[in-house]
Amino acid sequence: MEIDPFIFRLSIFILSIFVGYYVVWSVTPSLHTPLMSVTNAISSVIIVGAIISALAGSSESIFETSNIFGYLAILLAAVNIFGGFLVTQRMLQMYKKKKK
């Protein structure tokens, strides 16, 4: 019997939760704020879905409702991607060691 591809995706999902669990526990508490802003940025990879929505259909129908929702989602996700990574970078730049 063939395995449903859904099961594969579910396996990836569950394994990733475990990876996430161990990786996040090893994050130093002083970097918890950058952790939140960077997880924010990476969860905007949802832009992948937004791009597919926006470009769905033929050239004549680029402004159907579903496309418009796609464009709007691109806009929102783009704010987050640029904002999230840049603000994280700005914060991380500030963490300095004692000058010896």
Add this chain to the structure above:
Amino acid sequence: MSANLSALFYLISGILFILALRGLSSPETSRQGNYFGIAGMIIAIIVTFLSIGNFGTGILYVFIFLIIGGSIGAFIAFRIPMTAMPELVAGFHSLVGLAAVFVAISAFLKPEAFSLGTVGNIHLASLVEMSLGGAIGAITFSGSIIAFLKLRGIMSGAPLTFKGQHIINLLLGLTIFFLIYYLCLSQSSYIFWSIVIISFFLGVLLIIPIGGADMPVVISMLNSYSGWAAAGIGFTLENTALIITGALVGSSGAILSYIMCKGMNRSFFNVILGGWGATDQKANQDNKEQKPVKNGNADDAAFLMKNASSVIIVPGYGMAVAQAQHALREMVDALKKNGVKVSYAIHPVAGRMPGHMNVLLAEANVPYDEVFELEEINNDFANCDVAYVIGANDVTNPVAKSDPQSPIYGMPVLDVEKSKSVLFVKRSLSPGYAGIDNDLFYRDNTLMLFADAKKMTEEIVKSL
């Protein structure tokens, strides 16, 4: 690009995201980690374009929206003051949530674009995945908006409770599940829109009963939700990068919520159900007796600290509100010139989001190896001459260790009272968020400095 090849590239970007989080295990590797994250994002976006292949004029609009959004994001990222990080993160969560809702709507309206079937005949699994993703996204969106308004001070931070609140929330939650089931039977678009709208309401209702100082939990929780929403959409789109990221972000937010709850010795449900402090405060005002406090000024404080051999600084949310972190650093520099050993003690729930104090201190050029977590530094108070409490309150209250009747009993607190003398910068004797009088104010070794945190610290710098 073939579907198999693009799936492999999505896997690579998922791995890069894992490395981005892994980098945060120490400040040295963190910057590199952020570059991994950026690389993962670029790969995911390029692969998406390549796998679509022939795009018409729509691509032009995609880039226009990408550039507009990117410029807004970059502008915000460079301009935002570090004290406003909690509301920024809450605002960003709301955007992820809304983007998830939009993608879910789009997938519902045009399932063929994602090969999920046709309108009115969408695969059942996909229907469940997209409606769950959309519902969680909607809850994340409206919940984050409320959190944002509360953090920004546009909406009162006080918990807003009414009778039957939790039952209404429970009923709304059950309704969403029932509607998803019904959606699978009928494929009706009315049902789909109802799910989205009810979820928006539920998000608002879930966050309004939670008070200002519980915001660290709320932000972490919404962070987690935004991850699960992304994962839901990831299943719909059969996209590995989204599934991996969703799982990472979901578990990251959940762990942070757990750490924050532990920092307050409260269960997750206790925080979510909200309303803490609203009742305790009244009881406290009744039996309030006038107890003597020792009142000091900047010169006293400067004298005490100059002659100390070690000083521990305990910052809290008040420091962020007063923007006192730079003045504080100047004070510490002056003390160090006098040969005083200075370190910082950070309580897990100090501030309005996890790690908030650390970022503010880093912004004021405080080296991160002088900043310690509760467990690392708590034993040092006994050997320290002066503890300088600036903008913190409940997290120093010894009542948490001594009085089983107190609502904060059992909460881990900083043993500030063990140091030889305590300098407590505060505007008044009013109780902290938990509504409990702080025993520390009336101790013999406590000197109260009644002033704005920033002004007082600047005055101390002058008299040093």
